[in-house]
Amino acid sequence: MIYAFFGVAIAGLILAAIRFAIGPTVPDRLVALDTMTTITTAFLVLLGFFFERYIYIDVALIYGVLGFVGVLTMARYFEGGL
Numbered sequence: 001m002i003y004a005f006f007g008v009a010i011a012g013l014i015l016a017a018i019r020f021a022i023g024p025t026v027p028d029r030l031v032a033l034d035t036m037t038t039i040t041t042a043f044l045v046l047l048g049f050f051f052e053r054y055i056y057i058d059v060a061l062i063y064g065v066l067g068f069v070g071v072l073t074m075a076r077y078f079e080g081g082l
Contacts, residue, residue, distance in 0.1 A: 002050055009043045026078050030071060037067030 048056030
């Protein structure tokens with residue numbers, strides 16, 4: 001069952017990466033980047049449960065916060081508010 005979750009996460013990352021590559025506008029690319037960050041965070045949590053190494057959950061939490069701040073900063077920059 002966990003392999004199905006890994007497969008869905010990898011498929012989501014691939015689709016988001018394609019959207020990031022062909023996104024015609026900057027907001028499309030930012031949304032794709034935020035989606036990739038969220039999927040990667042979920043993937044790290046799944047790895048933590050799969051390997052029973054709960055340090056991955058802490059890493060996923062930090063990665064999620066840094067990803068959110070990074071996407072928010074880029075969005076404000078491209079909007080012209082920074």
